[in-house]
Structure formats: C-alpha cells, structure tokens
Amino acid sequence: MKTGFDNDKYIRLQSEHIKERIAKFGNKLYLELGGKLFDDYHASRVLPGFQPDSKLRMLSQLADHAEIVIVISARDIERNKVRNDLGITYDMDVLRLRDEFMARGFLVSSVVVTHYDGQCSADAFRNRLSRLGITTYVHYTIEGYPNNVALIDSDEGFGRNDYIETTRPLVIATAPGPGSGKMAVCLSQLYNEHRRGVEAGYAKFETFPVWSLPLKHPVNIAYEAATADLNDVNMIDPFHLEAYGKTAINYNRDIEIFPVLNALFEGIYGHNPYKSPTDMGVNMVGFCISDDAVCREASNQEIIRRYYTALNRLAQADGNDAEVSKIALLFNQAKITTAHRRPIAAAKERAERSGKAASAIELGDGTIITAESSELLGPSAALILNAVKHLAGIDHSVKLIPQSLIEPIQHTKLCYLQGRNPRLHTDEVLVALSVLSPHDDNCRRALEKLPELNGCQMHSTVMLGEVDHKIFKKLGVGLTCDPARKNRH
Secondary structure: OOOOEOHHHHHHHHHHHHHHHHHHOOOOEEEEEOOOOOOOHHHHHHOOOOOOOHHHHHHHOOHHHEEEEEEEEHHHHHOOOEEOOOOEEHHHHHHHHHHHHHHOOOEEEEEEEEEEOOOHHHHHHHHHHHHOOOOEEEEEOOOOOOOOHHHHOOOOOHHHOOOOOOOOOEEEEEOOOOOOOHHHHHHHHHHHHHHOOOOOEEEEEOOOOOOOOOOOOHHHHHHHHHOOOOOOOEEEOHHHHHHHOOOOEEEHHHHHHHHHHHHHHHHHHOOOOOOOHHHHEOOOHHHHEOOHHHHHHHHHHHHHHHHHHHHHHHHOOOOOHHHHHHHHHHHHHHOOOHHHOHHHHHHHHHHHHHOOOEEEEEOOOOOEEEEEOOOOEOHHHHHHHHHHHHHHOOOOOOOOOOHHHHHHHHHHHHHHOOOOOOOEOHHHHHHHHHHHOOOOHHHHHHHHOHHHHOOOEEEEOOOOOHHHHHHHHHHOOEEEEOOOOOOOO
C-alpha cells in the first residue's frame, strides 16, 4: 500500500501541540475528543499511513498527565443505541472503552451520564457501574440548550450538574459515539471550576474536517460523505477569516454554535480566549501529509465506498434517499464518478459474461483480478484465492484447496449446522489454507501474500454477509457492493 501520511511526525507534532495548549490555560485543560480514539479506520483509509490507533499512541505520551472521562447520554441508554461498526450497545461500549484505556495505562476516572431526566434505564446502568466500583456523575438536560445562554450559565443550568472530581492537568472527554454531550460536559466543568477558583481551559481534538486543507480537498469531501447521515457540511470558518484574514475549514455545527460558546465563555470568564471555532481545535493532521496525490486518490475511493454503503443501507431499509443523494452530489465536488473505481466495471463485466455473482479487486500494481460464484465457493472467497495465487506467482489452474477437503466442510454446514448455502465463505477458505499450509508449499506462499491486499480496492456485484465484510476489513481491503441480493447461481 502506498503511504501518503507520516504517522511518526503526527504523533510528535500532535502531542507537542496539546502540551502547549495545556500550558496556555494554567495547567488544566478539558479536551473534547471527537471521532474514535482507536479503531479509526476512516482516517487510515483516507490518509494511507495513518494507523488506526494513532491518536491513542499519541495520547499515550501524555498518559501520566491525563485522565479520561467517558460520556454517555441517558437517551442512548434508554433506546439501546448500537454502534454499527461493533454491533454493541453504547452502554456496553462504555465498559469496553474503559477496559481498553486502562489496559493501555490510562487513568479512567469516571463515567458521566448526560441528558439525565430520571430515566430508569440510566439509573440501572449507574447502579451496575457502582457495583463494579466505577464512579459516575449525572448532567441534566437544560431546556433550550445550547441557545438559552442565560439559563445555561446559571446555578439552574451548568450549576445544577454534578461536579466531576479530576486530579490531572489534562482531562479527556470521550464517548461511544456522536451526540453524547462531550462538549457540554467540558463547558459545565469550566463553569464549575470557575466557581471553585480554577481557570481551566477547553479545546477540541477532532481530525476531520482538516482545517488546514482546502474546502474541496478530497480528504475533506470524504468526511462529508462519511457523515452524510448526520448532514454535516464543511464550511469556510467565517470567524477565522474575519479575525486573521486566513481561510480555515470547519463544519457547520461548530460554526453555528460558536456565538453561543462565545457568550458562555464571556459569562464564565468575562472574555473568550478563542477568536474562531478553528482556534479551539488542536488538530495537526494536515501538516503530516507526505504525499498529497496518494491521499487524494484514497479519499476519492472512500467517497465512492461511502456511496455504495449508503445504497446497501437503503436496500436493507436501514438508510434513506437523502443520504444517498447527498453523497451523489459530493461526486461533483470531487470531480469523480463510480467509473473512477476500476473494480466496479471489471466485476460487472464478469457477472454479465458468466451470469453469476462476481467480484473484482485492484492490486497494488494496478492489476485487476476477478472471480465468480461456483458450486464450491462464493465470489469473495474465490477472489481471495485468485488474488493470493497471482501475488505468489502460482498458476491460476492450480487448486489450492482440493475438492475432497471442501465437500466435508459443505456437508457440515448443510447437515449439522442447518445452513442453506453450501459455498465456502472467506473465513472458511482462509482456515482451510492454514490447515494445508504446513504440508503444502503453495498454500503457505499464498497465505504469506495476504498482507499485500492491505489498501487494495474491491467490488462485488452482490451484497456480502457480515462475515465477509469483517474479513476484508481486517485485511485492509476497501470493499464496495452493488445493492443486490445473492440471487444468482
């Protein structure tokens, strides 16, 4: 995979910048963490070379000075909101996040339940955390938030919230997902710290949009595609332009709320230390791009991938037309079409020629490999075999997995596991290759080529199942699927 991002430089610059911000505010900073702290696969796709856990590795350099507060909304607890990428509810993810952070040496001081209005489910969750020895706090719903500044900046607003006890200079507010109330938690702490004579500061650590890149840069357009369901819109920050005469990029929600934040800061401190929403950020990612062309191409691929993901969600009655239409409009801004993704045409051509479900992958050197469904293998499983054979220099006619091994697996799937599809999936093919590899040099060589699929782009003419999606994600393959069921044989 070609790299376009200097990860080591990012870790160094970002940690130094956060240290500078802590010092600016008298050694007490509340840092709102947007996006994912680890498993940031969107960033690693649009910025090849960015490691999914880069932000966590960067913050690890500050671990002795930092503590983490995990924020969850009582509304999300009540409706059992699920993280789509992990398939677990937000309340379960709080426990997962806590374990992950602590395993990496971070202090997780507490959990804050926001938007609290006496929900029984939130009370049950707090009781569960209490039994586990985890400190919890509640922050209440404030009528008219965020526009009712007079109420917010009062004893009946932020003053009503629990004060979160913290001990370290850097307090990181993170959450299972968006809309949890991280910003409100940070601002509430500023209010309550001020009442206690502590002049704490606030900053926002969010990777996208990248403020130092042009508005229509593919990296920023890809962010809009990724948040099409939230209807986020990238904009030139008018406050930054007015204050400094320089163009900086932010998104609509931060720009719209800045006048409110300005009033809150003035109410708390008598002045706002920031002249623009961009000033509040500490993101240095734009200064660590080492190959702009590589990042542009990767981002264009991500825009198309998001489009097909939205089409699939719509086909499964889990999306909406507005999301699809918005991403389609972003194609015009990026000056691309689906034809920009070469595996799409190759997969469709193979499907038309064979009358079966087909798939295609573009390898790192530009070679296109295709496969189709058979009685033994699904199109994605067949494609993996074809791709690794090509990379290992193994003749296409060679059968890596003998039929005599496939048939017993099919028998188990149909007769013992009550399955209806006898074809092997990608995980089953990889297990079979692994079993054969100690005694078959071709299988061993083929398996060793799997890392070379990282960063490759693939398309399937039918929607793949969850197992296949997870396998390709782990391999680092960018996958798109036509919004069609598996109805070809």
